[in-house]
Amino acid sequence: xxxxxxxxxxxxxxxxxxxxxxxxxxxxxxxxxxxxxxxxxxxxxxxxxxxxxxxxxxxxxxxxxxxxxxxxxxxxxxxxxxxxxxxxxxxxxxxxxxxxxxxxxxxxxxxxxxxxxxxxxxxxxxxxxxxxxxxxxxxxxxxxxxxxxxxxxxxxxxxxxxxxxxxxxxxxxxxxxxxxxxxxxxxxxxxxxxxxxxxxxxxxx
Amino acid sequence: xxxxxxxxxxxxxxxxxxxxxxxxxxxxxxxxxxxxxxxxxxxxxxxxxxxxxxxxxxxxxxxxxxxxxxxxxxxxxxxxxxxxxxxxxxxxxxxxxxxxxxxxxxxxxxxxxxxxxxxxxxxxxxxxxxxxxxxxxxxxxxxxxxxxxxxxxxxxxxxxxxxxxxxxxxxxxxxxxxxxxxxxxxxxxxxxxxxxxxxxxxxxxxxxxxxxxxxxxxxxxxxxxxxxxxxxxxxxxxxxxxxxxxxxxxxxxxxxxxxxxxxxxxxxxxxxxxxxxxxxxxxxxxxxxxxxxxxxxxxxxxxxxxxxxxxxxxxxxxxxxxxxxxxxxxxxxxxxxxxxxxxxxxxxxxxxxxxxxxxxxxxxxxxxxxxxxxxxxxxxxxxxxxxxxxxxxxxxxxxxxxxxxxxxxxxxxxxxxxxxxxxxxxxxxxxxxxxxxxxxxxxxxxxxxxxxxxxxxxxxxxxxxxxxxxxxxxxxxxxxxxxxxxxxxxxxxxxxxxxxxxxxxxxxxxxxxxxxxxxxxxxxxxxxxxxxxxxxxxxxxxxxxxxxxxxxxxxxxxxxxxxxxxxxxxxxxxxxxxxxxxxxxxxxxxxxxxxxxxxxxxxxxxxxxxxxxxxxxxxxxxxxxxxxxxxxxxxxxxxxxxxxxxxxxxxxxxxxxxxxxxxxxxxxxxxxxxxxxxxxxxxxxxxxxxxxxxxxxxxxxxxxxxxxxxxxxxxxxxxxxxxxxxxxxxx
Numbered sequence: 001x002x003x004x005x006x007x008x009x010x011x012x013x014x015x016x017x018x019x020x021x022x023x024x025x026x027x028x029x030x031x032x033x034x035x036x037x038x039x040x041x042x043x044x045x046x047x048x049x050x051x052x053x054x055x056x057x058x059x060x061x062x063x064x065x066x067x068x069x070x071x072x073x074x075x076x077x078x079x080x081x082x083x084x085x086x087x088x089x090x091x092x093x094x095x096x097x098x099x100x101x102x103x104x105x106x107x108x109x110x111x112x113x114x115x116x117x118x119x120x121x122x123x124x125x126x127x128x129x130x131x132x133x134x135x136x137x138x139x140x141x142x143x144x145x146x147x148x149x150x151x152x153x154x155x156x157x158x159x160x161x162x163x164x165x166x167x168x169x170x171x172x173x174x175x176x177x178x179x180x181x182x183x184x185x186x187x188x189x190x191x192x193x194x195x196x197x198x199x200x201x202x203x204x205x
Numbered sequence: 206x207x208x209x210x211x212x213x214x215x216x217x218x219x220x221x222x223x224x225x226x227x228x229x230x231x232x233x234x235x236x237x238x239x240x241x242x243x244x245x246x247x248x249x250x251x252x253x254x255x256x257x258x259x260x261x262x263x264x265x266x267x268x269x270x271x272x273x274x275x276x277x278x279x280x281x282x283x284x285x286x287x288x289x290x291x292x293x294x295x296x297x298x299x300x301x302x303x304x305x306x307x308x309x310x311x312x313x314x315x316x317x318x319x320x321x322x323x324x325x326x327x328x329x330x331x332x333x334x335x336x337x338x339x340x341x342x343x344x345x346x347x348x349x350x351x352x353x354x355x356x357x358x359x360x361x362x363x364x365x366x367x368x369x370x371x372x373x374x375x376x377x378x379x380x381x382x383x384x385x386x387x388x389x390x391x392x393x394x395x396x397x398x399x400x401x402x403x404x405x406x407x408x409x410x411x412x413x414x415x416x417x418x419x420x421x422x423x424x425x426x427x428x429x430x431x432x433x434x435x436x437x438x439x440x441x442x443x444x445x446x447x448x449x450x451x452x453x454x455x456x457x458x459x460x461x462x463x464x465x466x467x468x469x470x471x472x473x474x475x476x477x478x479x480x481x482x483x484x485x486x487x488x489x490x491x492x493x494x495x496x497x498x499x500x501x502x503x504x505x506x507x508x509x510x511x512x513x514x515x516x517x518x519x520x521x522x523x524x525x526x527x528x529x530x531x532x533x534x535x536x537x538x539x540x541x542x543x544x545x546x547x548x549x550x551x552x553x554x555x556x557x558x559x560x561x562x563x564x565x566x567x568x569x570x571x572x573x574x575x576x577x578x579x580x581x582x583x584x585x586x587x588x589x590x591x592x593x594x595x596x597x598x599x600x601x602x603x604x605x606x607x608x609x610x611x612x613x614x615x616x617x618x619x620x621x622x623x624x625x626x627x628x629x630x631x632x633x634x635x636x637x638x639x640x641x642x643x644x645x646x647x648x649x650x651x652x653x654x655x656x657x658x659x660x661x662x663x664x665x666x667x668x669x670x671x672x673x674x675x676x677x678x679x680x681x682x683x684x685x686x687x688x689x690x691x692x693x694x695x696x697x698x699x700x701x702x703x704x705x706x707x708x709x710x711x712x713x714x715x716x717x718x719x720x721x722x723x724x725x726x727x728x729x730x731x732x733x734x735x736x737x738x739x740x741x742x743x744x745x746x747x748x749x750x751x752x753x754x755x756x757x758x759x760x761x762x763x764x765x766x767x768x769x770x771x772x773x774x775x776x777x778x779x780x781x782x783x784x785x786x787x788x789x790x791x792x793x794x795x796x797x798x799x800x801x802x803x804x805x806x807x808x809x810x811x812x813x814x815x816x817x818x819x820x821x822x823x824x825x826x827x828x829x830x831x832x833x834x835x836x837x838x839x840x841x842x843x844x845x846x847x848x849x850x851x852x853x854x855x856x857x858x859x860x861x862x863x864x865x866x867x868x869x870x871x872x873x874x875x876x877x878x879x880x881x882x883x884x885x886x887x888x889x890x891x892x893x894x895x896x897x898x899x900x901x902x903x904x905x906x907x908x909x910x911x912x913x914x915x916x917x918x919x920x921x922x923x924x925x926x927x928x929x930x931x932x933x934x935x936x
Contacts, residue, residue, distance in 0.1 A: 023447065024447070062347070063348060063349060079818050080814070080818070083817060083818040084881050085898045085899025087898055136274040136275055137274070149485070162277070182881040183881070191421075191447050191449040193450065196275060197276075198275040199307070201305035
């Protein structure tokens with residue numbers, strides 16, 4: 001027997017075909033998508049060519065999402081962005097069979113009740129958009145430039161906690177990114193570490 | 206909403222905080238206990254172990270130091286007697302916790318997070334009083350951030366070993382450092398390629414789980430390829446497509462799948478490919494507003510292209526510079542220049558030299574100004590073009606300068622006598638220097654007048670990298686100097702110059718009046734900034750300076766009396782300056798209303814980002830007038846087009862909210878808003894249609910027809926909705 005034992009092993013089979021899908025990469029074209037929003041209209045990323053677009057993964061059942069909505073931080077970020085001509089798409093990739101799934105009308109009502117002002121809220125029940133973007137958490141934030149290029153992927157801010165008091169002292173990466181791109185500057189932190197609850201993806205996706 | 210959610214709802218609204226009076230905190234998801242292991246008691250100079258023992262309810266889990274794709278690590282915050290030190294958590298080997306396509310690293314069942322506590326040599330208490338605040342995120346499908354406060358007294362004199370088993374188990378599952386292991390790391394595309402030598406023999410040939418201890422680096426759910434080659438393990442760990450961290454040192458735990466047995470390796474990180482520096486193209490609004498800019502679709506097809514190509518920016522800048530010559534605030538300087546050209550005895554060669562010097566002066570000052578502006582931009586200062594005239598002191602200085610030039614032209618004093626003789630002869634000997642300085646002066650006055658086209662070019666320049674921005678400013682200067690350069694170089698054009706004659710003295714006197722007109726304008730600007738007291742104080746200062754200039758000019762003798770007059774005149778100037786200074790510093794809270802306030806003014810409300818957002822959120826169209834008192838174009842538009850009854854009626858009919866952003870004084874919010882619109886100067890006219898996210902920018906020389914056509918196609922409010930309430934009162 002040969003002295004050198006050659007073993008090729010795959011890592012434990014915890015991982016399925018999902019991860020094989022290419023994830024969105026900052027600096028590359030953002031994956032195109034088309035889906036129905038909470039008001040039943042079809043929304044495509046292509047509709048917003050020529051504008052900056054923010055994608056926000058949302059799930060009202062997640063305490064990290066609540067942190068940023070109950071404090072008014074996320075609605076304020078949405079207002080600031082949309083007032084500057086940025087389109088804001090909130091995306092729900094929560095599977096229908098997840099315990100904290102919210103149907104369209106519920107989700108829209110919840111966001112309204114928090115004074116959220118996204119341009120549209122997109123229902124991604126099968127998780128296709130979320131997987132294409134590699135969205136892992138709620139919230140998980142992305143910024144796309146007017147040419148459809150992904151320029152930011154990561155967290156809403158720099159303090160990965162569930163503590164509302166940390167918002168004040170955190171750097172809001174979305175505001176920072178929008179400020180930079182609208183000023184024509186390079187994005188100083190194009191990738192940050194998203195934090196929050198796992199997105200409960202549908203198995204079917 | 207499922208029953209579970211209904212039940213969990215109160216818990217989800219706020220992080221659950223459990224205050225334990227003792228060592229145990231119980232929630233529905235975990236039972237957490239502060240435990241100690243001090244089999245020999247607590248003695249000075251020795252160590253003991255403390256830890257948080259977490260029992261998870263079935264299917265719930267908490268997280269490792271790198272939680273993986275989501276989650277948060279548990280944190281422990283110790284309060285211990287002076288000198289007693291708690292070390293970091295000695296994390297047991299975690300488990301892979303897949304959730305759909307994601308993977309977390311953490312613990313379920315029972316886990317003990319131990320720390321080593323050192324007791325100082327002078328410790329003499331009967332018991333060690335331990336307080337702990339712990340934060341953990343516990344998740345199943347939903348996540349709940351929880352927090353507990355714990356207290357425990359560990360007796361010093363007796364043995365504490367009730368949890369000996371748990372501590373022993375935790376020690377056993379703490380991955381030991383594989384001190385003999387050496388790791389070579391490099392980045393190969395989207396893969397972290399590792400070659401690991403010297404791993405313990407009992408792991409050899411086995412499939413291992415790779416737990417990256419550093420968050421934000423690898424794709425936790427990605428497949429790790431591994432290959433044993435004898436004692437060497439080669440790993441290919443997929444990097445996260447959205448990698449946010451580039452650690453100089455990496456750590457990882459290699460463990461047998463499903464077992465707590467493993468080792469920790471630490472190694473120098475590879476040389477990471479850069480992740481920063483991503484740029485965005487400009488939004489459509491900014492593009493559409495730039496005259497002649499490439500169609501948006503064209504830009505979209507070339508994602509890397511800057512908003513407007515550099516050549517086009519340079520072209521606009523050149524044209525903008527040409528037009529600057531026609532702006533009213535530049536005219537006095539041009540008049541000065543004409544006086545210079547018309548000097549007797551100047552031959553063509555000399556004039557060409559003067560033209561070149563003037564050009565150099567203009568271009569150099571534009572570039573210098575740009576350099577300053579860029580340096581300030583780099584410093585993060587909220588500045589924009591025209592900012593000089595936002596400073597009352599600068600305005601006052603300019604008024605005095607123009608008053609002096611006017612007086613000089615009137616013959617009240619002669620510059621040659623006023624300047625030190627050395628400098629005067631320098632001027633005489635070096636007319637080239639003189640003309641260069643005239644160019645510098647021309648720029649100082651031209652800069653606030655943002656002529657048409659210049660806005661786009663400047664906006665583009667300020668958003669471009671430094672070399673391009675400097676080039677744009679240089680082109681602007683060239684454009685401004687071009688007519689004079691051409692006139693001085695071309696014999697054809699040169700022949701148009703008037704012949705020298707006695708008319709020149711008359712002309713020189715006449716030229717004093719544009720100077721004084723400029724002083725009047727500057728005084729009006731200053732009045733806007735600091736009120737009528739400031740304007741009056743400045744007039745006093747000008748009077749004092751004029752008096753001093755005349756005294757210095759008129760008293761040429763070296764007599765004591767003449768000297769006394771001079772000292773007196775200087776004292777008058779100093780006194781006036783001292784009296785004026787605080788007035789110029791005084792920040793008038795509100796811009797003083799102009800006398801020209803008409804009824805149409807009442808329709809305008811002050812702009813603020815909040816006010817704009819509020820009105821737009823209500824779905825109403827908005828017209829924003831970005832203006833400043835010192836901006837002549839703005840004032841012209843305001844009194845003509847924006848004061849036009851037809852325009853105001855058209856706005857009213859469409860229920861357009863009229864907002865005015867007054868940039869007369871430096872206002873960071875307005876500077877920022879202009880920058881976001883791709884501009885750096887005023888005027889800017891932004892029209893927000895209902896429902897449109899970005900505004901349409903109208904041209905800087907605003908016409909009635911343009912506004913009418915912009916509103917064409919908008920429904921009258923009468924035809925679409927019930928008569929709306931009166932416009933909201935100015936806020």
